[in-house]
Amino acid sequence: MPPVISAVSPSQGPTTGGTTVTVTGTGLTGATAVRFGSTPATSYTVNSATQITALTPPGSVGSAAVTVVSPTGTSNAVSFTYIAAAVPVVTGVTPSSGPTSGAVTVTLTGTGFTGATAVLFAATPATSFTVNSATQITAVTPAGSPGGAPVTVTTPGGTSAVSPTAYFYYAAPPVLLGASPSLGAAAGGTTVTLTGSNLLNPTAVRFGSTPAGSFTVVSSTQITATAPPGTGNTQITVTTPGGTSNPAAFAYVAAPTLTGLNPGSGPTVPGAVITLSGTALSTASAVKVGTAAAGFTVVSDTQITVAVPAGPVGPVSVTVTTEGGTSNSLTYTRVAPPGI
The missing domain is CATH 2.60.40.10 (Immunoglobulins)
Structure with a gap:
């Protein structure tokens, strides 16, 4: 039969x-x-x-x-x-950007995807792709060069046309050249300027694993970021669609403390020298006696000598400012010279 x-x-x-x-x-x-x-x-x-x-x-x-x-x-x-086989149309690529190294899973939306035989990023085939439906394909991006790559889909009906909505943008990886200042207060709040290249469209700026308090993109070569609280040595990184940058060194400095001032009094005329003792004094950038800036010498992390400027009779507060902030105050008293 x-x-x-x-x-x-x-x-x-x-x-x-x-x-x-x-x-x-x-x-x-x-x-x-x-x-x-x-x-x-x-x-x-x-x-x-x-x-x-x-x-x-x-x-x-x-x-x-x-x-x-x-x-x-x-x-x-x-x-x-x-x-009659319909020519495919690509109307969207999500996400629309990623690193030049490829390996990003993107979703293509459009029409006429059934039976797709190829997905190209510029002239390079997708690493892999899956036809989810007539209107959706998921594809893994191949490696590419910085810039826009038209995304096309080929089916038995033909190859989709290149359109403004069918592009994937390869971003070069960000590079950091430095952070200034490279020291900041353990309490956070230090404004740090990051310099480098390919810094546009950042999605994160991190101090170690902690996000920056805030950041502003100045240009493709500069970002300003506010350091979060932290301790010790850490590394700053910037993440963009092109990937995560190399690290830039940053160190947290403890706030200074003053525990002693010797001698505690002196003349109203300039020339008196006092010794301040305390902790975390090595990065001192200013010493104030009252509201006046005083000349000083950092002897060690626990000691500073200060040339007291002239001033009126009476007590004044003495403070030290370092990369870690401004210290507590101690009192120095100016005394009048003896009368004749």
Whole structure:
């Protein structure tokens, strides 16, 4: 008896051919041909006596009779419909930017994606892609050069046109050349200027693993950031669509403290020298006696000598300012010279 076909699935496909269809029925063992109209299938495989998979040849719009030929005769016919293949259209790429190293999973939206055979970023094939539906593809970006790469999809219906909405932008990795100042208060709040290259569109500035209190992009070569609270040595990094930068060194400095002032009094005229003792004094940038700036010498992290400026009789506060902030105050008293 000749073979019998009960179904063909799917029952339609593009006129360009290339659709894999499953033919089910009985008596299919030993099939010598599968035809779509009068045209042989591009290829076919007899899976069992009840199933054949075949690849459709190109055809004309409309219905084509599918038949199976075997030594026992030719089967009944089951209809397969050829439809005009739609040219795919890409309307969106999300995310639309990433590093030149590739490996970013992007979602393409549009129409006519069924049967996609290629996804290109400029002239480079996607590392991999999956057709989720006729309107969505997920693809993994290949490595690329800095700049915009048109994204195209190829299906049996053709290749999508390049459009402004179908671009992926490769960003060069950010590079940091330095941070100024490279020291800041442990309490945070220090404004740090980062210099480098490819610093546009940052998504994060971090001091170690802690996000900056805030940051502002000045240009592609400069960012200002507010240091968060921290301790010890850390590293600043900038993250952009191009990746995460090399680190720039930054150190947190403890706030200075004053524990002693000797001598505690002196003349109203300049020339008196006092010794301040305390902690975290090595980065001192200013010493004030009252509101006046005083000359000073850092002896060690725990000692500073200060030349007291002239001033009126009475007590004044003495403070030290370092990279870690301004210290507590101690009192120095100016005394009048003896009368004659």
